Amino acid sequence: MSALEIAGAVRTYGDLRALDGLSLTVAPGEIHAIIGLNGAGKTTAMKAIAGQTRLDAGEARVLGAPVDAAGPELLARLGLVIDQPFGYPELTVHQNIVHAARLHGLGRDAAASAASSWIARLELQPWAARRARGLSLGNRQRLGLACAAAHDPDLLVLDEPTNALDPAGVLLLRDMIVAAAARGAGVLVSSHHLDEVSRIAHRITVIHAGRVVGALEPGQADLEHRFFEMVRAWDAARSAEARTPAEVRA
Numbered sequence: 260m261s262a263l264e265i266a267g268a269v270r271t272y273g274d275l276r277a278l279d280g281l282s283l284t285v286a287p288g289e290i291h292a293i294i295g296l297n298g299a300g301k302t303t304a305m306k307a308i309a310g311q312t313r314l315d316a317g318e319a320r321v322l323g324a325p326v327d328a329a330g331p332e333l334l335a336r337l338g339l340v341i342d343q344p345f346g347y348p349e350l351t352v353h354q355n356i357v358h359a360a361r362l363h364g365l366g367r368d369a370a371a372s373a374a375s376s377w378i379a380r381l382e383l384q385p386w387a388a389r390r391a392r393g394l395s396l397g398n399r400q401r402l403g404l405a406c407a408a409a410h411d412p413d414l415l416v417l418d419e420p421t422n423a424l425d426p427a428g429v430l431l432l433r434d435m436i437v438a439a440a441a442r443g444a445g446v447l448v449s450s451h452h453l454d455e456v457s458r459i460a461h462r463i464t465v466i467h468a469g470r471v472v473g474a475l476e477p478g479q480a481d482l483e484h485r486f487f488e489m490v491r492a493w494d495a496a497r498s499a500e501a502r503t504p505a506e507v508r509a
Contacts, residue, residue: 260323262287262414262445263308267317270303270469277303279469280317285414285445290436292460292477293449294486300469301449305341305418308447310334322413335363338412340420344403348392352383352402355391359406370409377405381431396423401431408435415439417448421455433459453482465489468497 263285270278278300285291295301306312307319310326319326324333339345346355353374360370378387381401386394391402400423407415415436421429429452437459440446450456456463456477463475465486472493475485 260287261285261320262289262322263416263447264320265304265308265317266320268304268307268314268319269316270300270307270312270314277469278307278314278317281466281470282317283464283471285447287413287445288440288443289462290440290446290448290460292456292463293447293466294451294453294456294463294475295449295466296490299466301466302342302418303469304466305339305416305447305449308416309337309339309341311341332364335410336413338363338407338410338415339417340403340407341416341418344400345406346391346394346399346402349390351388351390352394352398352405353378353387355402356405356409360409363410363412365410373409374405377409380435381405382427397425397428400424401428404432404435408439411442411444412439413444415444415446415448417446419449419451421450421452429455453486457482467493 261284266282268278268281281300281304293301303312307314308321308326321329322333322336345359350358356374356377357370360373365373378384381404383398383401386398391399394402404420420432424432436446448456460477463477464471465473465475467490473489475482479485
């Protein structure tokens with residue numbers, strides 16, 4: 260069973276086709292990175308996985324069940340950082356993580372223990388008693404990551420998780436992702452930092468114009484150049500197809 264499967268996903272917003280037949284999978288224990296230009300459809304795909312946007316066609320399945328039919332117990336097995344990290348401004352760092360863990364089904368004592376553990380793992384100790392609204396952007400991101408991971412989810416979906424992180428935070432994030440996969444969680448991560456995802460990803464999929472246009476091998480040299488060449492080649496082929504008369508294409 261896949262931890263995550265998207266098949267033939269289509270989502271339109273007026274004239275904009277944000278997803279155009281997108282299909283991808285994430286296996287348990289796999290770190291699958293998706294990369295693409297701004298507007299490629301990465302965040303829309305992740306919102307469909309989280310049930311935050313409804314597909315016009317196709318299907319998204321998480322942990323074996325259609326997202327549309329997923330109940331609270333199944334959704335509690337997900338960990339999400341999409342668009343903005345989770346965090347109630349009026350609560351402290353420790354309170355936020357406890358609250359997130361409780362929302363995902365942990366008991367009071369287990370949630371408190373998880374909060375203390377993740378504060379240490381993401382080096383948030385100096386800010387544990389500070390309200391979230393007083394955090395820097397980088398520490399707010401660390402808080403959101405802790406909230407997403409505190410309950411040991413079976414599927415982690417992370418949209419640009421390195422946003423605002425300093426080099427130390429990026430290393431902590433890397434350890435977090437690798438550890439999650441090592442215990443069997445599926446991880447879907449989007450990033451503009453190709454070198455960073457190449458260090459940990461088992462697969463790298465290129466998304467462009469709402470669809471999968473290719474794959475890159477983790478660890479390859481010049482990933483950025485390979486990525487842009489792939490995107491430009493797809494755009495060129497699409498432009499050539501558009502200029503070809505319909506009767507010729509037929």
